[in-house]
Amino acid sequence: MKQRPRRGRILIISAMITGLIAAVVVIAVTRASGGPAEKPIATTLDCAQNQPIAAALSSGSSWAMCWRIDPYSGLTLENIHFTPVGRAPIMVLASLAIGQLEVPYDTGERTTEDITDHGFGGRNLQTLSPTECAGEILTTHVPNFGDGKVGGGEDRGVLCQAEVDTGIAYRAQSGGKVDVARGTALNLSTISKVGWYEYVNSYQFGADGSIRPALGATGDLSPEDYTDDPAQGRAVGPGEHDHAASHSHNAVWRLHWALGGRGGQRAEQYDADFTGEQGPKSPELAGGLTPITKETTRKIANRRWWRVVNPAVLNEDRHPISYQIEIGDTDSYRFTDEARDHGADAPEPAYDIAFTEYVECERFATKNRSCPERSVMGYLRDQQTLDDLVSWVAVGFHHVVRDEDQSPMDLHWQGFTLLPRDLTAQRPDLPEDRAKINGRPEPGGR
Numbered sequence: 001m002k003q004r005p006r007r008g009r010i011l012i013i014s015a016m017i018t019g020l021i022a023a024v025v026v027i028a029v030t031r032a033s034g035g036p037a038e039k040p041i042a043t044t045l046d047c048a049q050n051q052p053i054a055a056a057l058s059s060g061s062s063w064a065m066c067w068r069i070d071p072y073s074g075l076t077l078e079n080i081h082f083t084p085v086g087r088a089p090i091m092v093l094a095s096l097a098i099g100q101l102e103v104p105y106d107t108g109e110r111t112t113e114d115i116t117d118h119g120f121g122g123r124n125l126q127t128l129s130p131t132e133c134a135g136e137i138l139t140t141h142v143p144n145f146g147d148g149k150v151g152g153g154e155d156r157g158v159l160c161q162a163e164v165d166t167g168i169a170y171r172a173q174s175g176g177k178v179d180v181a182r183g184t185a186l187n188l189s190t191i192s193k194v195g196w197y198e199y200v201n202s203y204q205f206g207a208d209g210s211i212r213p214a215l216g217a218t219g220d221l222s223p224e225d226y227t228d229d230p231a232q233g234r235a236v237g238p239g240e241h242d243h244a245a246s247h248s249h250n251a252v253w254r255l256h257w258a259l260g261g262r263g264g265q266r267a268e269q270y271d272a273d274f275t276g277e278q279g280p281k282s283p284e285l286a287g288g289l290t291p292i293t294k295e296t297t298r299k300i301a302n303r304r305w306w307r308v309v310n311p312a313v314l315n316e317d318r319h320p321i322s323y324q325i326e327i328g329d330t331d332s333y334r335f336t337d338e339a340r341d342h343g344a345d346a347p348e349p350a351y352d353i354a355f356t357e358y359v360e361c362e363r364f365a366t367k368n369r370s371c372p373e374r375s376v377m378g379y380l381r382d383q384q385t386l387d388d389l390v391s392w393v394a395v396g397f398h399h400v401v402r403d404e405d406q407s408p409m410d411l412h413w414q415g416f417t418l419l420p421r422d423l424t425a426q427r428p429d430l431p432e433d434r435a436k437i438n439g440r441p442e443p444g445g446r
């Protein structure tokens with residue numbers, strides 16, 4: 001196992017706060033090499049279990065957060081803060097984790113609820129090797145939980161923390177000068193083996209403030225799930241028999257928002273469409289944001305996106321800070337378990353995103369056994385307002401098996417993007433000669 005490099009300093013200070021002694025961890029990270037400036041970043045995090053993760057990236061901006069392994073959801077990130085270069089840390093999310101992964105087969109012969117019935121934590125969580133992690137491997141206590149077995153546990157290296165190249169961050173040529181920079185991201189990933197499938201559970205935090213949760217699937221095709229019906233599978237051996245059954249990987253992520261701090265969070269939906277008017281060169285469009293004021297579900301559409309906004313916190317342009325939720329490729333779905341609960345009332349597909357008010361026991365999208373309501377469709381009933389906001393982002397992948405899936409299976413990915421919108425008045429990593437560009441440029445200016 002790799003040792004943690006001496007990338008920064010971690011000071012542990014005991015502070016007396018209102019008569020109680022609280023352990024406060026102050027993190028100071030300085031870029032070891034490269035980057036535009038050797039600027040320290042600092043934030044204050046009080047993590048329940050492990051040392052906080054903190055990383056400064058190519059732009060000089062940085063991320064800091066707590067992490068732990070939940071027996072069901074696996075990697076759980078909490079108190080997530082982004083610090084744009086030269087600015088104060090901004091809290092973004094109170095918690096981020098997978099809320100369910102269901103794998104129903106097209107044959108109707110099988111479905112699994114991997115998070116609530118098996119778990120990404122515990123025994124299913126794999127100890128990593130340097131081949132699986134091109135960065136540092138972090139160790140934590142992992143309880144022996146999984147597939148019905150409980151008891152004991154051990155310290156294991158299960159989390160990969162790596163700084164990865166994300167390509168060209170920007171390029172602009174003007175007046176014979178090229179402003180260009182590459183970007184990096186903090187990547188955090190674990191691997192969980194559930195049955196024949198092995199999942200890479202990955203979160204990428206960009207130097208631009210973006211967050212990209214993603215789930216990669218590899219391992220092996222289930223040897224029990226073959227069919228004679230070519231409409232429900234594909235032949236993967238010689239000839240046209242023994243069709244590996246098609247199936248869906250239905251994932252949902254649970255995002256507990258705390259943009260600028262918990263509470264005061266608002267959700268909005270953006271839509272744009274053609275007005276029917278024709279301009280001199282192109283047809284006209286009109287678009288805008290509509291508030292989402294009650295617990296609800298929404299579906300994807302062309303030119304549609306959502307954002308979570310904190311109207312009480314403004315950037316330097318006096319725009320409220322927000323994060324945009326971008327669902328890219330998805331095969332929209334309805335959870336098998338919700339169809340069972342809601343019968344003929346259950347729409348197909350059910351939702352691509354749901355917004356609910358935070359309730360502590362509402363942790364899983366389906367089969368939530370510790371809560372009066374069992375699934376997201378039930379959570380929609382109990383609160384009339386949205387303030388301490390949770391969003392459930394559903395991304396499906398209908399896997400029609402290819403010859404290349406054997407063996408092992410070609411790694412396939414599904415996920416989505418959270419993009420800062422007006423978090424800072426300009427891009428956080430401004431080249432010096434562009435600092436004055438904020439708004440419509442002067443005529444004749446650059």
Ligand SMILES: [Cu+2]
Pocket residue numbers: 217247249399
């Ligand atoms: Cu698959």
